[in-house]
Amino acid sequence: MSTLSMNLAQFVPALPEIFVLVMVSLILIIDAAVDDSKRYLSYVLSLLTLAGAAFLTARDLSSMPVLTLGGLFIDDPLSDVLKLFLYLTVAVVLVYSRDYLRERGLYKGEFFVLALFALLGMMVMVSASHFLSLYLGLELLSLSLYAMVALQRDSSVATEAAMKYFVLGALASGMLLYGMSMVYGVTGSLALGDMAIALQDGTDMRIPLVFGVVFIVAGLAFKLGAVPFHMWVPDVYHGAPTAVTLFIGSAPKIAAFAFVVRILGQGLESQVVEWRDMLVILAVLSMAVGNIAAIAQTNLKRMLAYSTISHMGFMLLGILAGSQNGYGSAMFYVLVYALMSLGSFGMILLLSRAGFEADKLDDFKGLNQRSPWLAFLMLLLMFSMAGVPPTVGFYAKLAVLQAVMEIGYVWLAVAAVMLSLVGAFYYLRIVKLMYFDTPHDTTPITTSPDTRIIMSANGLAVLALGILPQPLMAVCMFAIGASF
Amino acid sequence: MFGQSILSLVIWVPILAGVAVLATGSDRNAGLARWVALAGALLGLIVAVPLVSGFDTATSAMQFVEKTAWIPAFNIHYHLGVDGISMPLILLNSFITVLVVIAGWKVIQDKVAQYMAAFLIMSGLINGVFASLDGILFYVFFEGMLIPLYLIVGVWGGPNRVYAAFKFFLYTLLGSLLMLVSMIYLYFQSGGSFDIQTWHTTTLGMTAQTLMFFAFLLAFGVKVPMWPVHTWLPDAHVEAPTGGSVVLAAITLKVGAYGFLRFILPILPDASHEYAWFVIMLSLIAVAYIGLVALAQSDMKKLIAYSSIAHMGFVTLGIFMFSPLGVEGGLVQMISHGFVSAALFLCIGVMYDRLHSRQIKDYGGLVNKMPVFAAFFMLFAMANAGLPATSGFVGEFMVIMAATKVNFWFAFVAATTLIFGAAYTLWMYKRVVFGSITNPKVEDMSDVNPREILLLGALAICVLGMGLYPKPFTDVMHVSVVDLLAHVAQSKLP
Numbered sequence: 014m015s016t017l018s019m020n021l022a023q024f025v026p027a028l029p030e031i032f033v034l035v036m037v038s039l040i041l042i043i044d045a046a047v048d049d050s051k052r053y054l055s056y057v058l059s060l061l062t063l064a065g066a067a068f069l070t071a072r073d074l075s076s077m078p079v080l081t082l083g084g085l086f087i088d089d090p091l092s093d094v095l096k097l098f099l100y101l102t103v104a105v106v107l108v109y110s111r112d113y114l115r116e117r118g119l120y121k122g123e124f125f126v127l128a129l130f131a132l133l134g135m136m137v138m139v140s141a142s143h144f145l146s147l148y149l150g151l152e153l154l155s156l157s158l159y160a161m162v163a164l165q166r167d168s169s170v171a172t173e174a175a176m177k178y179f180v181l182g183a184l185a186s187g188m189l190l191y192g193m194s195m196v197y198g199v200t201g202s203l204a205l206g207d208m209a210i211a212l213q214d215g216t217d218m219r220i221p222l223v224f225g226v227v228f229i230v231a232g233l234a235f236k237l238g239a240v241p242f243h244m245w246v247p248d249v250y251h252g253a254p255t256a257v258t259l260f261i262g263s264a265p266k267i268a269a270f271a272f273v274v275r276i277l278g279q280g281l282e283s284q285v286v287e288w289r290d291m292l293v294i295l296a297v298l299s300m301a302v303g304n305i306a307a308i309a310q311t312n313l314k315r316m317l318a319y320s321t322i323s324h325m326g327f328m329l330l331g332i333l334a335g336s337q338n339g340y341g342s343a344m345f346y347v348l349v350y351a352l353m354s355l356g357s358f359g360m361i362l363l364l365s366r367a368g369f370e371a372d373k374l375d376d377f378k379g380l381n382q383r384s385p386w387l388a389f390l391m392l393l394l395m396f397s398m399a400g401v402p403p404t405v406g407f408y409a410k411l412a413v414l415q416a417v418m419e420i421g422y423v424w425l426a427v428a429a430v431m432l433s434l435v436g437a438f439y440y441l442r443i444v445k446l447m448y449f450d451t452p453h454d455t456t457p458i459t460t461s462p463d464t465r466i467i468m469s470a471n472g473l474a475v476l477a478l479g480i481l482p483q484p485l486m487a488v489c490m491f492a493i494g495a496s497f
Numbered sequence: 498m499f500g501q502s503i504l505s506l507v508i509w510v511p512i513l514a515g516v517a518v519l520a521t522g523s524d525r526n527a528g529l530a531r532w533v534a535l536a537g538a539l540l541g542l543i544v545a546v547p548l549v550s551g552f553d554t555a556t557s558a559m560q561f562v563e564k565t566a567w568i569p570a571f572n573i574h575y576h577l578g579v580d581g582i583s584m585p586l587i588l589l590n591s592f593i594t595v596l597v598v599i600a601g602w603k604v605i606q607d608k609v610a611q612y613m614a615a616f617l618i619m620s621g622l623i624n625g626v627f628a629s630l631d632g633i634l635f636y637v638f639f640e641g642m643l644i645p646l647y648l649i650v651g652v653w654g655g656p657n658r659v660y661a662a663f664k665f666f667l668y669t670l671l672g673s674l675l676m677l678v679s680m681i682y683l684y685f686q687s688g689g690s691f692d693i694q695t696w697h698t699t700t701l702g703m704t705a706q707t708l709m710f711f712a713f714l715l716a717f718g719v720k721v722p723m724w725p726v727h728t729w730l731p732d733a734h735v736e737a738p739t740g741g742s743v744v745l746a747a748i749t750l751k752v753g754a755y756g757f758l759r760f761i762l763p764i765l766p767d768a769s770h771e772y773a774w775f776v777i778m779l780s781l782i783a784v785a786y787i788g789l790v791a792l793a794q795s796d797m798k799k800l801i802a803y804s805s806i807a808h809m810g811f812v813t814l815g816i817f818m819f820s821p822l823g824v825e826g827g828l829v830q831m832i833s834h835g836f837v838s839a840a841l842f843l844c845i846g847v848m849y850d851r852l853h854s855r856q857i858k859d860y861g862g863l864v865n866k867m868p869v870f871a872a873f874f875m876l877f878a879m880a881n882a883g884l885p886a887t888s889g890f891v892g893e894f895m896v897i898m899a900a901t902k903v904n905f906w907f908a909f910v911a912a913t914t915l916i917f918g919a920a921y922t923l924w925m926y927k928r929v930v931f932g933s934i935t936n937p938k939v940e941d942m943s944d945v946n947p948r949e950i951l952l953l954g955a956l957a958i959c960v961l962g963m964g965l966y967p968k969p970f971t972d973v974m975h976v977s978v979v980d981l982l983a984h985v986a987q988s989k990l991p
Contacts, residue, residue: 402640430678441667449652483569487570
């Protein structure tokens with residue numbers, strides 16, 4: 014009896030994951046039984062699932078790491094905080110997407126089920142402390158995303174994007190596995206904690222270890238979309254239905270951050286000199302290529318895809334610092350980025366209607382005359398992306414820049430700000446289109462009240478966190494400080 | 498009740514008033530928006546009055562200080578305070594904001610609420626720039642003010658407004674980003690503080706000082722603007738609406754010069770002395786060469802824009818003389834230029850509203866149709882040329898005296914401005930106001946209305962008052978300036 018309760022007790026930290034899994038299975042069954050007129054059931058149940066998971070996570074917030082399930086799973090402040098943000102992000106995605114999906118005949122159970130499976134994958138990634146569980150979570154996320162991109166079966170662009178995503182994603186997973194197996198060969202362990210201990214005193218198998226690190230970093234760079242492993246990003250962002258782009262562009266970035274920090278920061282911490290230089294190259298290239306290529310785009314989704322690449326470069330600046338301060342800054346950056354990304358892709362969804370995607374830059378012309386409020390929100394989002402105070406994007410940049418300068422990489426900070434100057438140009442161009450130009454499309458903008466409220470909250474959050482960034486900053490610093 | 502938070506009021510009253518104006522909504526309520534804006538601007542001026550009445554001219558310490566933790570994670574504080582250098586600038590800004598609101602009363606008919614709100618919010622942000630004692634807080638205001646200005650130029654500007662708005666924004670952003678890196682460097686050098694006064698006492702090696710000197714020089718030099726990074730100013734001025742030009746010339750240029758006094762001199766004294774020759778050269782080029790460029794302009798706004806660059810050259814020249822006379826002369830020149838350039842742009846606005854042209858050749862013989870206006874315009878033109886008894890004379894004279902003590906040739910080149918300034922201003926005045934009427938449209942021009950008389954009259958009083966009795970201004974700044982220079986005279990090398 015006592016061994017049984019012992020066995021059950023070790024599942025308690027994973028309760029949110031178990032709950033989500035049960036609920037997804039339930040939604041899958043219910044959705045098969047209802048017809049299109051009652052499809053809102055799946056939508057409501059999905060939101061309830063998120064609320065329930067949030068409740069379960071918030072109920073026992075851990076103040077120190079708890080390792081369980083034979084070292085596969087870790088429940089620490091970092092995972093709790095990130096999970097709460099994941100729920101929030103996915104919930105906002107679902108709200109923004111609803112009308113868009115309905116108008117395009119995509120308002121099906123599949124979308125919700127896949128989104129929740131992807132969420133489950135992300136939760137596992139965030140809470141994994143073992144190469145196996147990390148990989149498991151990553152693949153659950155990736156496979157769900159491949160399917161979501163291809164959700165619009167009769168769209169050849171979407172299918173092509175899904176194919177590209179799948180092939181390159183599988184390649185990346187292969188590299189990651191290869192790297193992991195080399196590191197395993199050196200350390201004799203797949204658990205991050207044991208690995209860190211084994212590497213602490215150095216090893217006589219430097220070459221396999223460095224090779225392993227190289228492959229792992231390359232695999233991570235693929236998943237993050239860092240240059241030169243970024244080729245899939247613009248095509249996928251552009252080709253996928255906007256609702257799916259919104260999903261890919263927000264929540265998985267948070268999970269990817271956790272993934273990178275767990276592997277590099279916790280498992281391979283002692284190898285920081287090896288991976289720092291690689292991340293420097295990835296970060297500089299990402300910021301350069303992302304910002305410069307974005308200027309040439311005429312499609313907003315594609316432009317934001319390149320902007321994502323540059324933002325991931327910025328986020329890497331925080332990680333490559335290899336300090337708690339740096340990881341905290343990167344975490345702040347990625348949460349802020351998710352917020353801005355939700356807002357800007359959400360705006361495309363809000364402006365779109367049946368038969369009209371609103372994803373061209375010119376579709377934003379004269380938005381200030383059509384809807385001053387939405388234009389103002391987009392203005393805040395764009396200035397935040399550009400890193401202009403008093404929006405929160407500025408503090409995100411400030412945080413990673415000071416982390417980089419703390420380790421003495423002044424030149425890197427200078428390069429980063431110069432490249433963000435290049436980036437400012439194309440964000441300003443959106444503002445220019447909205448405010449300086451006259452609209453060529455005067456169709457009234459119809460949005461449902463709930464999406465409008467969420468969008469307002471989203472846009473104003475960028476400003477409010479810009480005026481008072483401390484709470485979010487403190488949460489990030491605490492989560493990192495208590496988990497490392 | 499608000500005795501402890503005067504500076505917060507000075508910053509937040511205009512910003513909240515701007516939000517209130519935005520809330521009046523579309524152009525159907527334009528009248529309401531105008532009155533709310535005027536009330537907000539006046540209130541902003543009223544809350545700034547205690548800064549003068551309660552100011553202690555005997556101390557160089559910061560006054561009206563407010564300090565609360567803002568972002569403890571990076572040791573960033575909401576830290577405000579003013580001394581004799583920043584207080585007059587806050588007052589100037591609050592005063593000009595009222596004028597700008599009145600100046601846009603009839604002219605702006607499109608998106609009135611947004612126009613007024615942009616100016617009010619910007620006014621609050623600029624007050625924040627002058628009042629910040631925390632580096633990051635300063636940066637937030639310094640950058641934040643670009644957003645409303647970008648919109649003002651881009652939305653209500655002339656035909657080439659998009660180009661001008663982008664050029665202006667990216668130019669200034671380039672400078673400020675390098676300053677941000679310098680600030681983070683200072684944060685680590687000072688043991689984890691963004692406090693500007695702590696930075697004043699941080700020891701720094703020569704290499705670091707040199708690099709940061711040029712970073713800050715770029716940030717503030719672009720704003721001043723100094724030759725050769727001045728090219729955004731004529732574009733922005735020409736394309737901006739009248740109110741935009743007034744604020745650009747009267748206020749935002751001062752932010753750059755203020756940065757020299759608050760950051761470059763006290764934080765980097767050794768580099769400042771080492772590279773003073775560089776700044777002096779650039780200033781003299783601005784004074785002499787840009788004066789000649791102004792002479793060649795056919796567009797009145799462009800002419801005044803170039804004249805602004807030349808006058809601001811005087812300010813930077815005065816600052817780098819490292820003597821109380823020079824720095825105070827520079828400060829007086831800043832305030833005087835605030836009045837004079839605002840007045841001249843308003844004059845051009847008055848003419849533009851009637852004839853819709855800024856070209857000098859389209860005018861001529863204005864005195865026949867607009868005698869009152871011609872008298873006002875005369876006064877401001879004379880002030881711009883540096884005629885004694887106007888405010889324009891005081892600052893220039895002080896700077897030239899200070900320069901003479903350092904090097905005769907500096908003073909000689911600087912003094913050419915008295916010739917060039919008189920030449921381009923008065924020649925423009927002659928072509929526009931005197932002579933016979935050649936353009937039939939000038940026949941239909943009506944003289945200034947009471948609203949315009951109010952605007953120009955208020956500025957005329959300031960220009961004459963400061964010209965005849967500048968002592969109150971120099972009294973306010975004297976102790977702070979002397980203390981600053983004593984601080985700058987000490988080496989900060991480790």
